[in-house]
Amino acid sequence: MITVLRIGHRPDRDKRITTHVALVSRVFGADRIIVDKVDDKLARTIDNVTRKFGGKFEIGFGNYMEEIRKFKGTKVHLTMYGMPLESKIKEIKKSEDIMVIVGSEKVPRIIYDVSDFNVAVKNQPHSEVSALSIFLDRLGRSKELNGELRIIPEERGKRVLRIPGRDECIALLEKYGADERLKRHSIMCSRVALKIGEGCNSDARLLEAGALLHDIGRTVTHSIFHGVEGYRILKREGMDETIARFCSTHVGAGLLKSTARKLKLPDQDYIPRTIEEKIVCNSDTLLNGDRVVKIEEITEDYRRKGLYSEIPRLKRLYSYLEDKCGFSIDELIKLNEQ
Secondary structure, three states: OEEEEEOOOOOOOOHHHHHHHHHHHHHOOOOEEEEOOOOHHHHHHHHHHHHHHOOOOEEEEOOHHHHHHHOOOEEEEEEEEEEEHHHHHHHHHOOOOEEEEEOOOOOOHHHHHHOOEEEEOOOOOOOHHHHHHHHHHHHOOOOOOOOOEEEOOOOOOOOEEEOOOHHHHHHHHHHOOOOHHHHHHHHHHHHHHHHHHOOOOOOHHHHHHHHHHOOHHHHOOOOOOHHHHHHHHHHHOOOOHHHHHHHHHOHHHOOOHHHHHHOOOOOOOOOOOOHHHHHHHHHHHOEEOOEEOOHHHHHHHHHHOOOHHHHHHHHHHHHHHHHHHOOOHHHHHHHHHO
């Protein structure tokens, strides 16, 4: 665990700088920050960011000497008067629990004495925010932060993806008249998708939303057009393309353009591209209603429907995810009993 201890905070003067210390702590892998002066507005700001952008970062308040005394791990004080970071970082990395002490203008002498390491990110005056950023980055313990909002990297412009939570997804299904059977199927699909996603670098919140909403078009039709209808519903609801595509890309394990034309579907992309789309597509394929079945049963169903050209790709997708995510069909079938 990494704890950042902010000392010398002045609520009337340091709101912005201490907020930045907390935000840097969260983004670069710290688990919590303790501030030595109670500041309710600061706490609300950090809690709000954590709720929207993800993670389990916590903010608390306490007397800094008491916090230092009761901390059992390695204490690292960032100061421009300390030893160069490059000479100490390997030794610091050996510690599991680390407290990073970040001061303001004047740090009491006792901090230098009680710290295990007094470390400098350059022996020059500069911001404690930059020092903390570089130190935590060199420490290398950043974690994936998945919340309601995602920044989608773009060369130009600003794009923010909002991912609906579980309750919002189920409420949307109910809004469009989903029956209990459809809701049970969607919930099981989300459980299967999350189980598969445990073993690979996938976005759990995005997986859950995509799996819960992939069949919302069945509230309009149970034909092959339900994927298109679901896509249209989610776009009307203001959902991002990233969410809406789960509807169009799960049908038939992802339809080739030639197959889509034969079925007279609109001219768009029906192939799952992202790891999340592939997992949701595969999860839905492995379900008969709300029960997981083996791949052999699924391929036989495809044969009965005349979708012979899609079977090889269905099997490739299953094998690809089985290898990449490390799941087994036996593990998934156990979900039937839970």
